[in-house]
Amino acid sequence: MRGLCQLRDRGTRCLLTGRRLHRRGPRRAAGRRPACRGGGGSGQLPDGRAVHRGRLTAVIASSHGRTVLIVGAGLGGARTAKQLRAAGFDERITLVGSETHPPYDRPPLSKQVLAGKWPPERTQLLSEPDVAELDLDLRLGAGVASIDGSEVLLETGDRIGFDDLVIASGVSARTLPGQPSHAALHVLRTLDDCLRLREHLTAARSLLIVGGGFIGAEVAAVARTQGIDVTMVEALPLPLARVLGATVARQCADLHRDNGVRIVGNATIEQFVATNGAAGVVLAAGETIEADCVLVGVGTVLNTAW
Ligand SMILES: Cc1cc2nc3c(=O)[nH]c(=O)nc-3n(C[C@H](O)[C@H](O)[C@H](O)COP(=O)(O)OP(=O)(O)OC[C@H]3O[C@@H](n4cnc5c(N)ncnc54)[C@H](O)[C@@H]3O)c2cc1C
Structure with a gap:
């Protein structure tokens, strides 16, 4: 007192x-x-x-x-x-x-x-x-x-x-319209999310990351150390451009590419696809990208519903 x-x-x-x-x-x-x-x-x-x-x-x-x-x-x-x-x-x-x-x-x-x-x-x-x-x-x-x-x-x-x-x-992970609930589709906000994703990555050969923010970039780097093929789709021309600006974002994108990450910029997702073992997205440009594991890292929403 x-x-x-x-x-x-x-x-x-x-x-x-x-x-x-x-x-x-x-x-x-x-x-x-x-x-x-x-x-x-x-x-x-x-x-x-x-x-x-x-x-x-x-x-x-x-x-x-x-x-x-x-x-x-x-x-x-x-x-x-x-x-x-x-x-x-x-x-x-x-x-x-x-x-x-x-x-x-x-x-x-x-x-x-x-x-x-x-x-x-x-x-x-x-x-x-x-x-x-x-x-x-x-x-x-x-x-x-x-x-x-x-x-x-x-x-x-x-x-x-x-x-x-x-x-x-705080906040929760944002999901995208039409994003189905599927074992191969992940978000990363909680410890439980992390442990689920970590376990899935131990068996995965390919990872699709939807959203090129900090979390997507960090998960891409970790997955590459495990030899996993990584594709990152981003709505803007470059990942991290919104937070880092074009110059630094370009350097980060180069680092990721040098590290083996395929980056697809200016990507608009038309729909999600999910099969038994894998999931993916269909892009407006026509390409379908599937992977053993998909992480959606597209920001957060405030936990204000209560
Ligand atoms: C994977 C990841 C990596 C990150 N890396 C960095 C980094 O490198 N550098 C950095 O600066 N920041 C980073 N961040 C962001 C940082 O973790 C957040 O800024 C921080 O968690 C915010 O803390 P908070 O307590 O405000 O909210 P939160 O961490 O969101 O905590 C809020 C808590 O409230 C709980 N809750 C929600 N609603 C209710 C309710 N109705 N009743 C009771 N409990 C409720 C939630 O379950 C949660 O446990 C990262 C975040 C993530 C997910």
Whole structure:
């Protein structure tokens, strides 16, 4: 409690940024609780409780007996819990995640873990002892289905009350219209996605990557180290052009080509095809490209449906 009391002595300030939380002047409506925007979109529910969305870096200074509920046990959720404790918040923190795994780091999923160089455990952001030391109420394996007043409703039907709600539910892999569900078709967002793809690649001779973003590029590089034939189809003239610009994208494309990756730019997918063992796409230009394994890496969508 020491940290909180010290903070209160200095007036109401954000626990993490130290900024004053009071709005000055007449703009502050009577009865509204002060909130720190902390660089991400923050706001209040109609009854005045604080909600912090998106790129959250701060939470409000809470009073004794309050519960902070964090929805999303990914990097953002885990870091928020850690920072709250580091800043002296020692009231209840509940961290709810829809995945069954404790919080883990995703970047190695398209690199070291996919390549089999790291065991999945090495990506863990919070170990069991960490959870105990931070005194977190960690609830995994059931997502939040909706917010109902001062409670959230889990997919299991259970309810959890909160005073302050942190939304850290991140994103999911985007899929394309007409993309069928098929054993040979993959996306890569979660540890389970990674392990499925890794296993499939051990038996695959060919890989088709739909989408030339970072994840597609990284998976292409890993697959080539395993001797797999890789074709990458990209809607733009060059992979990575949107994020890196044409000059660097051209250099990256050259590296991939030198490494044996076939790149098909300006590609429009007409439809997916799937047979027993393989899957593929038909391009508007007329070519059909099939492979033992297909990865669709075309960006993400916000997990805001709940
Ligand atoms: C394969 C891969 C490689 C990457 N490589 C890099 C890299 O090299 N460099 C880099 O900077 N970034 C990289 N990233 C991006 C980086 O991982 C993300 O920026 C980061 O994961 C964002 O963290 P987050 O906590 O905001 O969201 P997320 O990681 O998406 O976590 C959100 C969590 O909330 C859960 N959730 C969603 N809805 C609910 C709900 N209703 N109830 C409860 N839980 C819910 C989700 O299951 C998820 O576990 C990579 C991502 C991937 C997938």
